[in-house]
Amino acid sequence: MPHASHSLVPTLPALQRARRLYWLLTALVVMLAASCLHLGDQLRQTRLEGTRSNLVAQVRFALASPRPNQEPRILQLIESARRLRSDVDLRSEATTVLAFRFHDRPGRRTDEPTVCANPVFPSAWSANADNIALSRDGRIIRLFANNDCLEIPIDRPSSRPFRIAGIPLTPPRLSMTNATGHFIAAITNDSVALLAFDRSGTPVEFVRLSPQRRRRPVALIWHPDGNRLAIACAINGIPSSMPESSGPLEIWDIERLRTGLEGLQLGWSSADPTLPLLTPTDWTWRYTVAAGAILIACIAGGAILIHRSILRQYEEAVAAAQARAAELERARETLAHAEKLRALGTLAAGIAHDFNNLLSIISMARQLVERALRPSGVPREHLLHIGQAVEQGRTLVRSILGYSRDTMTLSRFTRIPEVTDEVVTLLHRQFLSGLTVKVDHTGECPRVAVNRGRLEQVLLNLLVNAAEAMGGRGTLTLITRGTTNPGECLLPPAGDSAWAEISISDTGPGIPPEVLPRIFEPFFTTKTIGQERGTGLGLATVWRIAEEEGFGIRLETSVGLGSTFRILIPVERPHPANGAASPKPGTEPDTVSQPHP
């Protein structure tokens, strides 16, 4: 990139720093938002846990001191807990409700509880329930309440083992809560597990009461004071169906065990019925955190947007600078080209003079020899060849002189198709034979004020060039039309709104990119030395004339497919015309026409 653009955009380093800052800011914002969310989650979890514990505690409290018509309140509590979070394990609360119902209807028979349709019942064993369990297949419900255990077969008994807190229990009288509700005694195969409730209300094994040797517990019963537990045992595998029946009865006093409870910090002993019921106000935490995060995100987003717009402005500035630099480069190239042409013009005039002198001598000498000797046969042929060579030389010099020659032709309003037709007709026999020539004048082509002779020269050069590029085979397409879009021109045309366009397309080999920048240079030719008309002046002449006349040149080429040259002629003539093309007033006659060569 040319250095000019740097000087045009001096804030580049600052903006690069800003870009880094932008990424840093983005990262910070993301981290901040993430930590906010995490914190919010933590807070919510903590809060939720507290709420849940409290709910459970309230339910337990309600259960521990049963009062009539308390059921709706507990159901409401459970509903609150359920709303709190869907994944909160509500099974224990649900079983509590069942137990409550069991309690609350003392008049009913204990084997007819109203338990059948509680929707919160899981289909799996609810082993962590303190006083109810449902079989995995949903057919058996066991209730442990009020020193009693009730097994309610919904269909028929399951053969699967029954567990509380991971302890496999032995049917039929498996476990019982004591009167205070602090303990559950559960019969295992060879001992009795005494369970207590931890802070979350889950029963955990508190102590294991092992009967004497060779005794196996088969039934339990709590003393109404809640402190003494009677364990009926069987000896040596002899079953004992009832505790009252024969067999050893061990009485455990757990009063002395209560000291051990201090460390356990029983969850429900802290239950406080006066605690306000926690409604979904908990959501405010989430709202606050989310709102904070959104606010931060908004601020950050705003900053990012502002920064992006600054960056965009910077990029636009850079693009503009690059465009200007490219423009400058083009202008410089055009200038260099023009200077080259001017120098060549001077040089060409000098060369032309010397050439013409030499040619003049050759020509005259040949004519003198012919007159003096009147040769015939081969010498005559040789003389003829000399004459032809001189003629070619003259043409060459004339084309070179095109560089230094001023023109004084006037511009007239011309129909472009007429000119193109004339040129095609002129060239047809000598240059265009063998080619398919397509001419299309269907497009509306405006009349333009143009120096007809010079336009003809341009067309001649382009057509001859195209014909030679195709080497006698192919299709030459010539289209005239009016246009308002000059497109991307190598040489931008004068005028600013409307142009007449002549496009000349060949199906030749196209112009390879490496020679593309040079094709308009004088004396540049791709034709091999020795071929005719390989002066390398054709396109250079086109360029020079176009430059002087305000024509535009557009070139589309693709190697192997052909090239299309477009000449754009402004409909409105720039006024005055190029200084070189207009005669100076007073020194020259105004209406002199250049004779057509």
Added chain:
Amino acid sequence: MQPTPIRGHVLLIEDNPVQARLYQDAFPDFSWTWVTTGTAAVAALAEHLPDLILLDHVLDAGESGLAFLPKLKSLAAHIPVVVVSGTLAIADQLRALSGPNAAHYVIEKPVDLDRLEQTIDTALRECGLGEAVAALRSLERAELIEAGDRERLFTERLARQHALLNRLRGSTARPNISQLATEFSVDRRSIRRDLQDLVTRGQLPPEILAREDEANSRDS
């Protein structure tokens, strides 16, 4: 060998010796004065007036033929000038051909002999003296000058001499003075005096006059 009759005298201003030699070889029936610069041409003109000036545009010592055109015209306004050039652009050619100090012809190099011959013929026949006579006559008519005998005689004499020159140029045949006198409606003395003038100016070979004298003496 029969000496070639001289059709006229040409002042050739040309820097290339080979080209100059070719001109002379191509037109052996002219006598040639060859100079290589405009300055030398001016000197040559002061010495002897030619019938035609052949002027190359690019000359030795960096001189330009066209630059000398006004000077040449001031010294010999009635002598036709043919400019030969290999480099003149159309505009320069037009400049050379226009205005009071105009050349009569511009011929482009490489020179075609046939065209040059035609040009020189036309220039000798119709330019120079012929133009001067035509201008004088037209002036007499236009200005309605009450021309006295002497003035009219001068114009007529000039016209007659030009006609004689055109007729006798390049010929060595003896002119029939009586026939010429009848043709121009003057007496034979006038014709003889015209021929004498032409020979004096070098425009006709002295042989014509000599033979004429002989013929006259034979006649008488």
